[in-house]
Amino acid sequence: MNLExxxxxxxxFVAVIIFGVGTLIVLTQPNLxxxxxxxxxxxxxxxxxFIALGNIRGGEAxxxxxxxxxxxxxxxxxxxxxxxxxxxxxxxxxxxxxLIVKLYYFYGTINAPEFMKMR
Amino acid sequence: xxxxxxxxxxxxLAGLIxxxxxxxxxxxxxxxxAPYAVIVSGLLFSISLSLxxxxxxxxxxxxxxxxxxxxxxxxxxIEPLSGMMAVLITGLYxxxxxxxxxxxxxxxxxxxxGWFYVEFLLCMTAMLGLVITNDLFNMYVFIEVVSLSACxxxxxxxGRIAVEASxxxxxxxxxGSGFILFGIGILYMITGHLNMSFAGAVLAGNxxxxxxxxxxxxxxxxxxxxxxxxxxxxxxxxPDAHASAxxxxxxxxSALVVKVYIIALFKLFFIVFGLELYQExxxxxxxxxxxxxxxxxxxxxxxxxxxxxxxxAYSTVAQIGYIYLGIGLGTPWSVTAAFFHLVVHALMKTCLxxxxxAIYYQTGRKxxxxxxxxxxxxxxxxxxxxVAAFSMVGVPLTGGxxxxxxxxxxxxxxxxxxxxxxxVISGLLNALYYFPILWQVYFTSPPAQGENNDEPHHAQINExxxxxxxIPLSMKIPIAVTALGIIALGVxxxxxxxxxxxxxxxxxx
Numbered sequence: 001m002n003l004e005x006x007x008x009x010x011x012x013f014v015a016v017i018i019f020g021v022g023t024l025i026v027l028t029q030p031n032l033x034x035x036x037x038x039x040x041x042x043x044x045x046x047x048x049x050f051i052a053l054g055n056i057r058g059g060e061a062x063x064x065x066x067x068x069x070x071x072x073x074x075x076x077x078x079x080x081x082x083x084x085x086x087x088x089x090x091x092x093x094x095x096x097x098x099l100i101v102k103l104y105y106f107y108g109t110i111n112a113p114e115f116m117k118m119r
Numbered sequence: 120x121x122x123x124x125x126x127x128x129x130x131x132l133a134g135l136i137x138x139x140x141x142x143x144x145x146x147x148x149x150x151x152x153a154p155y156a157v158i159v160s161g162l163l164f165s166i167s168l169s170l171x172x173x174x175x176x177x178x179x180x181x182x183x184x185x186x187x188x189x190x191x192x193x194x195x196x197i198e199p200l201s202g203m204m205a206v207l208i209t210g211l212y213x214x215x216x217x218x219x220x221x222x223x224x225x226x227x228x229x230x231x232x233g234w235f236y237v238e239f240l241l242c243m244t245a246m247l248g249l250v251i252t253n254d255l256f257n258m259y260v261f262i263e264v265v266s267l268s269a270c271x272x273x274x275x276x277x278g279r280i281a282v283e284a285s286x287x288x289x290x291x292x293x294x295g296s297g298f299i300l301f302g303i304g305i306l307y308m309i310t311g312h313l314n315m316s317f318a319g320a321v322l323a324g325n326x327x328x329x330x331x332x333x334x335x336x337x338x339x340x341x342x343x344x345x346x347x348x349x350x351x352x353x354x355x356x357x358p359d360a361h362a363s364a365x366x367x368x369x370x371x372x373s374a375l376v377v378k379v380y381i382i383a384l385f386k387l388f389f390i391v392f393g394l395e396l397y398q399e400x401x402x403x404x405x406x407x408x409x410x411x412x413x414x415x416x417x418x419x420x421x422x423x424x425x426x427x428x429x430x431x432a433y434s435t436v437a438q439i440g441y442i443y444l445g446i447g448l449g450t451p452w453s454v455t456a457a458f459f460h461l462v463v464h465a466l467m468k469t470c471l472x473x474x475x476x477a478i479y480y481q482t483g484r485k486x487x488x489x490x491x492x493x494x495x496x497x498x499x500x501x502x503x504x505x506v507a508a509f510s511m512v513g514v515p516l517t518g519g520x521x522x523x524x525x526x527x528x529x530x531x532x533x534x535x536x537x538x539x540x541x542x543v544i545s546g547l548l549n550a551l552y553y554f555p556i557l558w559q560v561y562f563t564s565p566p567a568q569g570e571n572n573d574e575p576h577h578a579q580i581n582e583x584x585x586x587x588x589x590i591p592l593s594m595k596i597p598i599a600v601t602a603l604g605i606i607a608l609g610v611x612x613x614x615x616x617x618x619x620x621x622x623x624x625x626x627x628x
Contacts, residue, residue: 019301026294032286039293046300053308078307081256085300088263092293095267099274099286106279115283 011052018045043089054078134244145233153220160212167205174202196253204250214597219367226365242268266292272368284359298343305336348380351413361432366476374465389626406447413440418548453529463518470507470601494561503602508553518608
């Protein structure tokens with residue numbers, strides 16, 4: 001793989017790097033809110049990946065004007081899928097936040113390692 | 120009059136609409152929630168039975184959502200595998216909802232009882248959708264609904280341990296679905312199709328062109344589904360979640376939720392990637408190694424647990440290993456064994472969690488060490504527990520024996536006979552942690568009077584010390600039915616074998 005291919009397809013690599021960063025945050029941060037932020041970074045990286053794979057260089061928005069048809073349209077399907085993905089991510093975040101609030105009532109902290117000491 | 124060809128849509132709608140009308144009952148008529156859930160799951164059970172009869176002799180039903188043809192629209196396919204899973208899910212749900220009538224009242228506080236059924240039905244609907252869909256993104260959506268409602272089922276009991284377990288489950292499950300979505304993105308990038316059959320057809324011709332990308336997609340799927348279905352080193356969420364949930368939830372989670380992810384992974388591997396690609400890739404070895412480790416370490420971890428439900432949860436980790444082993448070997452016999460074990464384990468684990476819940480209902484005991492004398496005060500529960508435990512170990516005339524036997528044949532067929540040693544050792548390890556419980560249950564005398572003041576019926580013991588279970592009929596029936604089902608599968612497993620062959624023909628040939 002040469003550098004030109006890498007540079008031409010940079011959105012994919014950026015998406016993979018952000019995905020890794022998000023996963024790392026989820027797995028390493030002790031603070032639960034930070035974990036949820038990490039989850040959001042991770043899912044947003046996937047959304048970026050989807051949007052990037054729907055894009056076509058030089059393509060136009062897929063609104064077909066019969067008078068002046070464009071030569072290339074971008075693929076609207078991944079963007080439409082990601083709308084669903086965003087909703088799912090939102091509900092997951094909301095649920096996680098509700099659980100964290102509940103845990104805060106029980107323990108008075110949102111630092112995961114301190115739960116173990118309090119048990 | 121409903122046209123028969125539209126019946127599979129009812130499979131999803133008939134669960135989804137009651138799930139969202141349940142809050143009305145939860146708010147005003149709390150007593151109606153459980154019967155409503157029983158009726159809904161009974162209706163769905165009859166629908167899936169009628170679909171099951173249609174695919175009994177092979178073949179498949181194809182349906183297009185909204186009338187859009189497959190490459191563009193969402194396709195629903197009822198093949199033998201999804202027909203079997205639909206019957207298994209709805210049938211067990213029918214029993215679990217009957218069981219939950221009393222168990223939920225005992226184990227949950229007042230306000231949570233109605234809301235429990237919302238997520239209970241939602242989880243069933245999403246699982247049904249997950250097994251019948253043939254669309255990659257639709258699958259992802261159903262996966263998310265299953266994991267969110269499963270987390271809600273865990274937390275429904277309240278209490279800090281349950282909340283903590285649920286959050287742990289939620290975070291890990293979200294990481295898992297992130298990985299799955301990434302894999303779906305890569306597949307869409309390669310093939311340009313979201314329909315699994317079409318994506319598979321494109322891949323079959325062009326797989327050699329994208330070796331690294333395909334390996335990446337496969338690894339993403341294995342990690343994602345591995346987290347969700349608790350493949351061995353990724354099982355960390357499972358014991359907490361399954362042990363802290365109320366008994367009906369534990370039965371659902373342990374018997375069905377982890378299984379549908381395995382079904383989804385199997386479909387991805389055998390419809391999209393295809394058998395050839397699967398056998399060439401090293402992913403298969405990863406699955407085999409992890410499955411063997413699960414069979415060993417799951418049993419070891421189960422052995423040291425003192426809480427009954429926790430022990431059962433770790434046992435699930437080990438049993439998931441059997442199913443993955445069968446799929447990993449990838450020969451007709453082993454895949455047949457994997458699906459047989461899937462059905463048998465669903466019945467066994469439901470039965471065991473039912474028994475754990477019944478013991479808690481009558482005596483309030485949770486620890487393995489407190490089970491002395493249960494055999495004389497709860498004979499029915501003890502008998503059902505014995506049947507399920509024997510099946511776990513693999514004693515002949517129970518379902519577990521046949522699945523282990525088939526798995527052994529599968530490993531001979533795949534020319535890795537040393538897996539038989541593993542299967543035998545794992546069966547012995549199962550015996551190691553189930554038989555002490557049985558010994559306690561039957562051959563030790565109950566603790567002296569006054570030690571357990573919270574026992575409601577302690578004074579009623581008659582001269583011989585024997586009496587029937589003091590649990591309601593709504594608990595006795597499901598326990599008896601699952602125990603009889605295990606024996607039926609063990610005795611008449613050969614009939615199930617014919618059907619499982621059709622699944623194997625559908626996917627492997």
